Amino acid sequence: MMMEDVEVDQRKQLPNYLLDAAGISIERMPMLNVIFDRMAASCTDSLQPMAGTPCYFSVNGITNDPLGDIIKDYEGNAVAAVLYAEQWDSRVIIMLDRDFVFTMVEAMFGSDGAEPPLDVERTFSNIEIRLVQALFERFAKALQSAFAGTSNVTFRVERVETAMASLAIGRASNMSICANMMVQALYRGGQMFLIIPHSALNPLRQKLATVTASDGRATDPRWREQMESEVHRTEVTLSAVLDEKMISLEDVVKFKVGQVLELEATPRTLARLESNNQVLFWCQIGQLDGYYAMQVADPVDQKREFVDDILSR
Structure with missing residues (x-):
């Protein structure tokens, strides 16, 4: 057998x-x-x-x-x-x-x-x-x-x-x-x-x-509206980056509680608003009702950012 x-x-x-x-x-x-x-x-x-x-x-x-x-x-x-x-x-x-x-x-x-x-x-x-x-x-x-x-x-x-x-x-x-x-x-x-x-x-x-045939539901208006509604309700994480600084690993291991790290940012410096490592807007940092807040100042010019990234390598 x-x-x-x-x-x-x-x-x-x-x-x-x-x-x-x-x-x-x-x-x-x-x-x-x-x-x-x-x-x-x-x-x-x-x-x-x-x-x-x-x-x-x-x-x-x-x-x-x-x-x-x-x-x-x-x-x-x-x-x-x-x-x-x-x-x-x-x-x-x-x-x-x-x-x-x-x-x-x-x-x-x-x-x-x-x-x-x-x-x-x-x-x-x-x-x-x-x-x-x-x-x-x-x-x-x-x-x-x-x-x-x-x-x-x-x-x-x-x-x-x-x-x-x-x-x-x-x-x-x-x-x-x-x-x-x-x-x-x-x-x-x-x-x-x-x-x-x-x-x-x-x-x-x-x-x-x-x-592989495409899914026929994509042409269904009700399915498309439902999909759009679910996408709009999706939660995303936003990160605000005010400044970045390159330091050596030797300096990092010397960090102590209470140590002050000096940044090159000023009160007028625009912060980057990012999501999923994608820069979305440049924002002005301020305060509102006792909390830090961000006001959108400019949209990100993706073409300019792409070129700047190439030139900075």
Whole structure:
């Protein structure tokens, strides 16, 4: 009886072994198209408040090629990030070509597109590298959001490289899925490549073989009103930050009860009102009925904050 059970189990697993041996077929995983479209839409939305001009992302194509063939033509003409997916115990690559980087620099720093596109081969500047590092963080979150319905995975930027030979996430002959995404802004654009090795997608093959339908309740007006009502009642935590000061760990261990810490803030200094690590408003601190109170002075210019964060790195 036990031998029969083993034989039945082996017969059930045989199709999976055959599929693993044959490799991954894009046509047999239509959910990949949906995931990459979601990522493109998420990238567009995430950059909307940061850029001085609209930036549009779209999927230009999906290929199935050896890793070495994908990156070999971009040595010295691209910058790439290696993302670590802890739940998959695997790594993926996001690669931006030179035109993409230059387009993003102009879009983020307020260019109107009047000047012709920069067409010069040179090493990337420190500011350009800082900018793409910030972009890679956003793109990693966009990819994580795109996979949310299929796999509960998080992507962490492990390192950023300008030398394509340093992108060692496997053998050059290892087959990988490559999604080519185009960005368009200021009447110009560039290419972004998302490279995922077969070894990372193999465990998800069955989930990726079926397109997950969207929930029909989203079109129900009563359901939408109920959802909106519940969202409005959601409690959030607000934090007010008056000033921050960098000190050494040596100074921290010397703290004593009653010690006074001097801040650079003054009575006119505006405090940051934050929620979930997101700056919302600049506020004036005062008193009302014996309690500290905050009066909203200015909304936060997210684009300005984004640029300042890049320049301060």
